[in-house]
Amino acid sequence: MAATKTRPPPFTPRRPRSLSATPDPENAPQHTSHPPPTAQRTIGQLRAPTPQQQVPRKITASVSVESRTRANLKVKTGPAAPPPRSKTPVAAARPRTPGTPKRSETPHTPRRGGTDSPAASPTKSGFIGLSGPGETPIDPEDGLVDCENVEVDLSQEIDPRDLDFSHGPDHGAEDKVLVSIRLRPTNGEVECWDVNRSQHTLKVQEQYARASGTSPPEFCFDEVLTGSDNKVVYNAAAKSHVRAAMDGFNSVIFAYGQTASGKTFTLSGSDDEPGIIPRAMKDVFGYIRRTPSREFLLRASYLEIYNEQIHDLLSTASLAQPVQLQGAGPNVIITPLREEVVTSLKGVREVIERGNGNRRTATTDWNERSSRSHSVFRLVIESRERTTAIETVMPTSVSGGNVPQTLGGPLLQAKNGRSVRTSVLSLIDLAGSEKATSDKDRTREGRYINTSLLTLGTVIGTLAENAAKGKNDHVPYRNSKLTRMLQPCLSGNARISVVCTLNPTPNAIPESTSTLLFAQRVKKVAINATKKEIVDTDALIERYRKEIEDLKRRLDEREKDAPVKNRRLSAREQVDESRAMHDLQSRIKQLTKLILTSQTVDENKNDGEESPTKLNFDLSTYELQQELLLARRELDIQANQILSLEAALSACPPLPADAPEDEKDKLIIEQTRTIRELEIVVRGYEDNLGEPLRAVREDVEREWIGKVEEERKVREEKEAWAQELIRQLEREKQLRQKLEDEKRALQIFVTDIEQISFRSRTGTQLPRPSMSGATAFAEMRRRSNTVGNATGLSDATNTNSPSPFKMDGSKLKPSLLDQRLEEIDEAGESSPVPSRFLPVLGDKENLAL
Numbered sequence: 001m002a003a004t005k006t007r008p009p010p011f012t013p014r015r016p017r018s019l020s021a022t023p024d025p026e027n028a029p030q031h032t033s034h035p036p037p038t039a040q041r042t043i044g045q046l047r048a049p050t051p052q053q054q055v056p057r058k059i060t061a062s063v064s065v066e067s068r069t070r071a072n073l074k075v076k077t078g079p080a081a082p083p084p085r086s087k088t089p090v091a092a093a094r095p096r097t098p099g100t101p102k103r104s105e106t107p108h109t110p111r112r113g114g115t116d117s118p119a120a121s122p123t124k125s126g127f128i129g130l131s132g133p134g135e136t137p138i139d140p141e142d143g144l145v146d147c148e149n150v151e152v153d154l155s156q157e158i159d160p161r162d163l164d165f166s167h168g169p170d171h172g173a174e175d176k177v178l179v180s181i182r183l184r185p186t187n188g189e190v191e192c193w194d195v196n197r198s199q200h201t202l203k204v205q206e207q208y209a210r211a212s213g214t215s216p217p218e219f220c221f222d223e224v225l226t227g228s229d230n231k232v233v234y235n236a237a238a239k240s241h242v243r244a245a246m247d248g249f250n251s252v253i254f255a256y257g258q259t260a261s262g263k264t265f266t267l268s269g270s271d272d273e274p275g276i277i278p279r280a281m282k283d284v285f286g287y288i289r290r291t292p293s294r295e296f297l298l299r300a301s302y303l304e305i306y307n308e309q310i311h312d313l314l315s316t317a318s319l320a321q322p323v324q325l326q327g328a329g330p331n332v333i334i335t336p337l338r339e340e341v342v343t344s345l346k347g348v349r350e351v352i353e354r355g356n357g358n359r360r361t362a363t364t365d366w367n368e369r370s371s372r373s374h375s376v377f378r379l380v381i382e383s384r385e386r387t388t389a390i391e392t393v394m395p396t397s398v399s400g401g402n403v404p405q406t407l408g409g410p411l412l413q414a415k416n417g418r419s420v421r422t423s424v425l426s427l428i429d430l431a432g433s434e435k436a437t438s439d440k441d442r443t444r445e446g447r448y449i450n451t452s453l454l455t456l457g458t459v460i461g462t463l464a465e466n467a468a469k470g471k472n473d474h475v476p477y478r479n480s481k482l483t484r485m486l487q488p489c490l491s492g493n494a495r496i497s498v499v500c501t502l503n504p505t506p507n508a509i510p511e512s513t514s515t516l517l518f519a520q521r522v523k524k525v526a527i528n529a530t531k532k533e534i535v536d537t538d539a540l541i542e543r544y545r546k547e548i549e550d551l552k553r554r555l556d557e558r559e560k561d562a563p564v565k566n567r568r569l570s571a572r573e574q575v576d577e578s579r580a581m582h583d584l585q586s587r588i589k590q591l592t593k594l595i596l597t598s599q600t601v602d603e604n605k606n607d608g609e610e611s612p613t614k615l616n617f618d619l620s621t622y623e624l625q626q627e628l629l630l631a632r633r634e635l636d637i638q639a640n641q642i643l644s645l646e647a648a649l650s651a652c653p654p655l656p657a658d659a660p661e662d663e664k665d666k667l668i669i670e671q672t673r674t675i676r677e678l679e680i681v682v683r684g685y686e687d688n689l690g691e692p693l694r695a696v697r698e699d700v701e702r703e704w705i706g707k708v709e710e711e712r713k714v715r716e717e718k719e720a721w722a723q724e725l726i727r728q729l730e731r732e733k734q735l736r737q738k739l740e741d742e743k744r745a746l747q748i749f750v751t752d753i754e755q756i757s758f759r760s761r762t763g764t765q766l767p768r769p770s771m772s773g774a775t776a777f778a779e780m781r782r783r784s785n786t787v788g789n790a791t792g793l794s795d796a797t798n799t800n801s802p803s804p805f806k807m808d809g810s811k812l813k814p815s816l817l818d819q820r821l822e823e824i825d826e827a828g829e830s831s832p833v834p835s836r837f838l839p840v841l842g843d844k845e846n847l848a849l
Ligand SMILES: Nc1ncnc2c1ncn2[C@@H]1O[C@H](COP(=O)(O)OP(=O)(O)OP(=O)(O)O)[C@@H](O)[C@H]1O
Pocket: 005, 006, 007, 008, 183, 184, 185, 227, 228, 229, 257, 258, 259, 260, 261, 262, 263, 264, 265, 266, 367, 369, 370, 371, 372, 430, 431, 432, 433, 501
């Protein structure tokens, strides 16, 4: 069973025992409290430049020892060279930043290596700490790897057939996530899944189906893999994504599945069966060797998310600061995060080994060495053309100096017209979903693990739904560190491959089914990864300027000769000549436009804003207004330029009428040129600002016109409702007034009756009752019959009553009271009043009374 399973050792050689004897950097004597000299700045420090640091300067990065050997050849010696380092780790000497919490150690969750990072012992580990001893700051240019300097022994490490990327499916090119299922061997237990490898399907065997008698559902994915051959898995699920990363696309490969289902085996593998990470690294260097046209800068980092905290697995324990996620949306960056410049397979292996040593694993009820965290190995790949073709055209000086580095941006500079491509390859071993265990700490970890996996499932589900229904529902990336960190990839700009691992035994069917349902949702997520290329705009602009100058010179010469030449040329030749000049002018216009566009793009790039033509509807109205304002300001500047050019033109002294012919020609040429320049500026202004500005305005208007229209409709409806309400209240008021009159008439009538009754008893003559009063009285009698004797007049119209007045109510004209009731009845039938107003009118019975 799982408890008896032994985990294969990681593919990297075990760390030498002597490492554990490394002195604890925490307790090492403090030699200095000064920060490291500027010359020793490291990547971690570079990635968060202060405003004062935002000046062009030489960028340095920490580098592995193996690359240092080569890099040292280039490191300049002399006064600026770093001082010799003492054997005592500087890291240990540096005082802890006040208020910086030390990474909490989970007492029962040991790190794989059993010791803290060996970075504290650089001579043994072969790596330089973030600011530790033995660190050699180098220019990123010195960390470059290309086909010529990539390790000579690479051929022994790589099977040449593995380097052949030209065959096989390029799943990475599709706009869907590549989803593979891997079932691990059962170790002699019963297997309950039927797999059809050629059809890429699997389903649970009939006898294990939940509802007997019905056929279990069949699942279909890009790949369904079995067995222990990690090469097959790599080729099917990862190879094309690694190549995509080398080509400049962000790529993510992650393993998802129940605990002990084989995620770590798939990602890391064993000595005999190296997993995706070691194979990917081989391919990375293989790719470099086969790509003579480019040079590469590789930076490796390794982190884990443990109990919703991010830990840098390469950072020395004494320097470990809480790692944060900064930025929003697709621009999330992880900081501070130690990145090692690696230049060989050996270097990457050492980095991974060191990181693995710091990972948290523990024995659980299911896995002897269960990963208790999500681990992320990241390789930032920057590459640039090696060709010197442009360099020969462009002198180095024109391409501008070093551009200040931006947080999370590339280290390499786009030089001499050579653009820099940047991509990140992320290889993620997720912690496994699991049930509660017998151990309290494991249960706590399990809760965090399950929560973040649940959030991942929700995020994937929402993305799938959005893609399927063309919706744009909110995706809850922020609900866990894992999803927030993956946001840039999951939101579309990365090629993604997911390997879902299954435990094929019958007792794992519920978890396996849940994993398969997750895989199905992932399959529906749409992606659209693009290459990120940073262009050396300075160099490009310079090149365009030079060409414009050359063209203008040629145009001038032609124009100068034109008056004389045209007299000699035939009509046809003149047409050809003017066409040639027109072509030259067009090219000048085109280049000017390119310059203006490049400058706009560059300015926007520096501002961190997008081109004004590309509207981002996530922006608030305020932000849109700001954009509009900026564009207007640009417009004003351009308008001023036009004005000053026009002023200069009008200030041209007119020539006297008797001026010599060649002076007139000269003036004409000059004015033609000025007009041409003005035309170019105006066109550039129109194309680069006028048009985008209009686009912004139109988009804003389109968006707001709809909203305003909606608001107007709602307001009109409310006004109509209010009017109707007023009308009904008016009618009710009138009705009440009439009822009051009726009531008064009735009271008079009752008084009359009482007087008559009194007079009849006393023998006085009877006056005739009025018609309306009689009718009202009759109605009152009728009502009192239905409601009982409460009024005391119930006997007045009763035929059995001994009353002296026997009136036939049918012959009487209906009183006002009757009329109102009829009216109200009619109103109830076909009232123009919407039903929502009826409560306002009230019950007609109540009104009548
Ligand atoms: N395809 C496979 N072939 C051979 N052994 C495997 C395979 N998959 C997994 N194993 C073995 O099963 C055990 C558990 O695998 P592994 O540690 O990779 O699981 P996991 O999914 O990473 O677990 P957890 O989430 O708990 O870390 C290990 O001993 C591993 O060697």
